[in-house]
Amino acid sequence: MKQSFFVFLLLLSFGASGQKVNFNIKYSEQLAVFVFIQNLSDNYPENVFKTEFSQSKYNTKKYKDLVSQFDQLPIDYSYSFDEYPYGSKIPMQSRDILKKNLIETKNLNDFKLRSIGIIPNATLQSLTEIISAFTPVYNELIYIPNKGQFEPQLKDLSQYSREKNLEDYFQTGLSFYHSSWDASIPFEIALYPLPNSTGFTAQAFYNNFISAVQTNLKDYKSLFSVMLHETYHILYDEQSLEVKKEMDQNFKKNPSKYSNYAYQLLNEALATALGNGYVYEKLNGKADPNDWYNSQYIDLMAKQIYPTVKEYIALKKPIDQNFVDTYIRLYETHFPNWIDELDHIMTYRYILSENRKDFNMIRQMYPSRSSEESETEISLLSLEKMKKTPLTKIIIVSQNNNEKLSLIKSQFKELKQWNFNPDKEFGYKILLEDKSQLLIINQQKSSLQTLFATFK
Structure with missing residues (x-):
């Protein structure tokens, strides 16, 4: 999006009872510290949080080791809602549930009690200890210097939403998507300051919205249009x-x-x-x-x-x-x-390759991804799983080429008349009956970039 996402939900009356959806706009220190630590990771691009930290007295082995420890914590688990059509319902993400609990609890002990069972207890204990250690760091470097600008923003945003009756736009989306929401479930909106920035960030999940707001934000109409954009994703997801x-x-x-x-x-x-x-x-x-x-x-x-x-x-x-x-x-x-442009169809992809490095290479070549699945085995089972999805199907063969290509040919009826030379490098593309593209790459010595270029 031309700007980073910001999400905000407003008072809304709907449903047979006319009950209003309650919303709570607040600053969550626990969430802000969690996001701060995430942004210090080597896996994250350069950002204002990294800059402030790297120039501070806290840029020491002790805190850098804690960031590395945070990166290694196994906190990402998920499950899908298999009864829904493929890709139409967002899978459960344990990291999002943890963030939800950080927002909705008053202290780290309450957070631990709320989060037991989501991740292993030892992992949960390590996570809370790291958050606790970084809380004074975050406050000194980020929150306190920006408190004077940030806190009035919360009041201004609430006033703007009331003046523009933005709750009507939520109702518009609710009707358009033929969606629903239980009015007894409140929305929790957690905002935190984003200094020295020209954009704003946000994420929406469950009944929670989080956003980093630049401290000099003035253009509220652009902000609120992006807010509602993200809200509409929630309404789409909540269709019956x-x-x-x-x-x-x-x-x-x-x-x-x-x-x-x-x-x-x-x-x-x-x-x-x-x-x-x-x-x-x-x-x-x-x-x-x-x-x-x-x-x-x-x-x-x-x-x-x-x-x-x-x-x-x-x-x-x-x-x-x-x-x-x-x-x-x-x-x-x-x-x-x-449907023939890779920059488009590679946004929705299922990759089979026995070389794990290929996954990272494809992400570098086609960083935009809405849906992605991948496996490191080209087998009857993995091909069957791939065929059940509507995603673009990419199969990279780099060993046992004749055997693997023959297996692939046997599993797609559209390849019945296909002839291949396993000793010659190639890229082959065909539109399948399910209207997804199948891309087959036979690799010998050339780079993946070179072979993908043959599709253009």
Whole structure:
């Protein structure tokens, strides 16, 4: 996105009882320290937190060892909601639940009690000890120097939301997505200062929203349009199982060969059309003439579907079969080459390679990724798993080439007439019956970059 995400949810009346959704805007020291430590990791790019830390008296072996220890903690576990259509429901992420608990508890002991069972107890104890050790560091370097600017911002943001009646836009999204929310579940919004920055960051999960806010932020209309963008992702995710299945079938029964990749793009395209298009235009009085998103595929598709989105909002209609068919037709008519552009189709990928280094290389070549799965075995089982997904399928063969290529050919009926030379390097691409692209690379000595270039 042209700006980093910021999320904020407002008072909203909906449901049969007319009950309002409670929201709590606050500063969570525990969460802020957790995020601070994350940003000090070698795995994170350069950022303002790293800069402040590296120039401070705390840039010592003791604290750097604690950051390394934090990096090694096994706190990332997940499970999928398998009854939902593939990719339509965000998997549970244990790291997000831990952040949720940091926000909703008053001290680290309460956090430990709330989080027992999510990760092993020894890991949980190490995590709390590291957070405790970095709390005075964070306060001295970040929070206290910016407290005077940050705390008035919280009040200003609340006032702006009331003046603009931004709760109406949440209701708009709720109706458009045919989604729902239990009004008895409050939203917890945790904000923290982001000094010396020209952008803002945020993440949304469950009933929590976290955001780093630059201390000199003035442009609230841009901020709130991005807030609602992220909120619309939550509403899309909270569609009922029945709605998700119906939408999935609406895309699958459309005969267009473009329907699969149009579907992969849908979530971001709609959130952008609603948040960066509709909300921004209402707050600003006219549409944003600049890019709405920093991916051309999302930006252009959002702008193409925007008139239809506005029509549905005006008529208070939820997404239906006609909307899906119109969306796919716009994708096919205006962007017929996209399903062959790697920068687009590699955003949604399933990789099989017996060389683990290939995964990192692909991430360097195609850093944009919405969905990614990978395995280090090319086998009957892994191919069967791959075939069940609508993702772009990439298979890299670099050993036992004839055996592996023969196995691949036997598992895809579209390859029945395919002839290959296992001793010759090549890249082969074909659109499968499920309307996903299959990319097969036979590697001998050339680099992965060289072989991927053969697809262009």
